Ligand SMILES: NC(=O)C1=CN([C@@H]2O[C@H](COP(=O)(O)OP(=O)(O)OC[C@H]3O[C@@H](n4cnc5c(N)ncnc54)[C@H](O)[C@@H]3O)[C@@H](O)[C@H]2O)C=CC1
């Protein structure tokens with residue numbers, strides 16, 4: 001069996017080597033010609049998988065080691081009887097870490113706590129639910145807009161996007177890119193909704209770039225300049241709009257989900273799906289392919305505001321400014337598109353917050369409840 005595998009997929013040999021011969025190709029460079037004698041195609045989000053790529057090839061199984069599936073023409077795969085699997089939820093923890101790190105960082109920069117702000121979550125699936133739980137655990141006032149869920153579950157607990165915009169200080173977008181239908185998300189934040197944002201609002205997008213009208217966002221940032229953009233995803237990646245990039249307070253190259261843990265979980269889920277497709281046992285576990293974290297634990301022994309304590313813990317594993325600076329440097333050196341992809345291809349090691357054990361001693365034990373609810377793996381020492 002011959003497998004074409006995106007070069008940006010970690011542990012490819014461990015996960016797919018037993019199935020056959022692997023050829024690794026950068027995802028944006030995979031073409032129809034590479035698939036002439038391929039049986040399996042394993043991608044991430046940057047390879048459009050459709051009739052143009054697959055017609056008249058022997059490919060019988062496609063896997064994407066990502067949550068998002070907007071790059072896949074699933075109707076075409078179904079019509080051709082080609083097996084398909086994605087990796088729902090694989091890097092949702094990493095994205096939630098990114099959001100916490102970004103919001104805590106911005107709050108510190110502005111000198112006003114996150115706890116005093118109302119955060120609106122648009123799209124409360126695997127990622128949005130985690131962000132909601134962590135922020136509520138910290139004590140933040142949260143509002144949620146998710147019309148598909150509201151239609152299924154009843155409207156209690158959900159608000160409209162207009163109500164959320166009117167009420168919230170922070171908007172976090174975690175919607176998939178859906179191009180048509182009653183819940184389409186392309187330009188969900190359009191010019192009208194961007195104009196309606198209250199001065200001082202932060203807009204964070206870690207879903208898909210096309211969910212925001214980038215030109216309209218740029219006009220608001222460049223004109224009144226009274227809102228703040230924290231952007232991980234962009235229209236036209238990797239050749240993103242340099243002017244919008246320059247105006248964003250946080251500008252990262254679509255890496256919110258790029259923890260080692262999240263990427264390996266994605267590889268592993270597709271390993272299992274391919275094994276099921278081939279009717280063999282997929283026996284690998286995350287422990288087989290994921291090394292222990294270098295920073296295993298830290299100890300807090302003094303009481304402090306819970307937001308400061310959480311910022312300390314989150315920063316011990318990840319600081320979004322590192323990735324902001326990385327993109328700025330690489331874009332400056334190699335141009336935007338090449339710099340954007342270079343950051344992703346050579347992404348520095350990052351582990352998830354849950355890999356860190358936070359030991360609480362003495363008076364700091366009072367922080368156990370909120371820190372655990374905000375996503376920390378807490379161990380409180382018994383009272384002396
Ligand atoms: N920046 C990054 O590195 C990453 C980005 N993503 C993106 O985040 C998206 C969300 O991921 P998950 O939460 O795992 O997906 P999910 O499918 O679990 O949840 C998506 C949620 O959005 C809701 N939704 C759909 N249309 C909506 C609309 N018009 N308005 C409001 N809500 C709507 C759905 O009902 C669902 O609850 C992915 O589809 C992917 O595009 C995912 C992982 C990493």
Ligand SMILES: O=C(O)C(=O)[C@H](O)COP(=O)(O)O
Nearest residue numbers: 044045046066067068254257
């Ligand atoms: O899982 C998803 O959906 C994502 O957006 C991925 O984290 C994107 O990863 P790449 O495809 O850009 O490597």
